[in-house]
Amino acid sequence: MTLSRDCYQVLLVVLRGYGQLVFQPHAGAGGLVLLGIALNSPAMLLAALLGGVCSTLAGYWLVEPQAHRQGLFGFNGALLGLASALLLAPSQNLWLLVACGAVVTSLLFGWALKRGFAVLTAPYIVITVLLFLCLPPRLLSVEALRFDWPLLTGTLMGLGQMSFQGSLLSALCLAAGLVLGTGWRALGWALVGSFAGALAGLLCGVPASALATGLFSYNSALVAVALGCTPGHSHARWQVIAGVIVTLGLTLLAWQVLPLPMLTAPFVLAMWLMMLLQRYLFSR
Secondary structure, three states: OHHHHHHHHHHHHHHHHHHHHHOOOOHHHHHHHHHHHHHHOHHHHHHHHHHHHHHHHHHHOOOOHHHHHOOOOOHHHHHHHHHHHHHEOOOHHHHHHHHHHHHHHHHHHHHHHHOOOOOOOHHHHHHHHHHHHHOOEOOOOOOOOOOOOHHHHHHHHHHHHHHOOOOHHHHHHHHHHHHHHHOHHHHHHHHHHHHHHHHHHHHOOOOHHHHHOOOOOHHHHHHHHHHHHOOOOOOOHHHHHHHHHHHHHHHHHHHHHOOOOOOOHHHHHHHHHHHHHHHHHHOO
16 A cells, blocks of 8 residues: 555655646646647657656656656756657667666755756756767757748747647647646736747748747746746746747747757746845845
8 A cells, every 4th residue: 555655655756746747746737738739749748758757757856846846857867859850860879878868867966956046947958968969969840831820829829839849739739738637827927928929930930841840839838827827936027028029039039040950048047037136136
């Protein structure tokens, strides 16, 4: 009986790690995120499970029980697996490196957490970039398709890209996870951020294929949810809007000059800037 209860608790923690991809420490939300990934790509599901489980188990030994129970040691590993499956050619070495890299993300996250520094998704970005520079990339074919409703498509697909899924079904699953985790307010902020990204991309001449698959929308959607309705960390409405605007500027800059995949770097940089402003200006 105790073993069954322990396994159930471990399962809840693992699922919360996937819920944290959309800032929801909720096992049901995590299950919906995994469903969205599975509906789009079973291979990416396996990669997400490999990274997320390895980083979650590593977090168990970092003496951060509360953070571990909330799934905070799972999302960097999951993102590492997803990004690697999307960007890099599959091989045995890749999956071994993903498993090891997921453990490293937990070590980095735990080190920063003990010192009061919010690294957010920076650990997986660092590991992914290193893998991208050292391993052969996956050959991607991007079709230049015509879309009649680029704003609508880009807005909806931006939700799916919060877990690197360019699929409408995945976007719907993530939307359901947001509602299950925090309610309709979370989905509302996600749509606001994603729409802002799609609109900015349209005005700046982003290619239709990139715009319609949500590649210009997901970072602003992440910031909107993180600042607008993350449990215990929500900000004033104007601060959320400011964070989205900063993210859009960083996304545009990364899109134009960055020779590497931008991943969630605009989100991380915008969040760090907003945290600094909150600490030194807004709190006074």
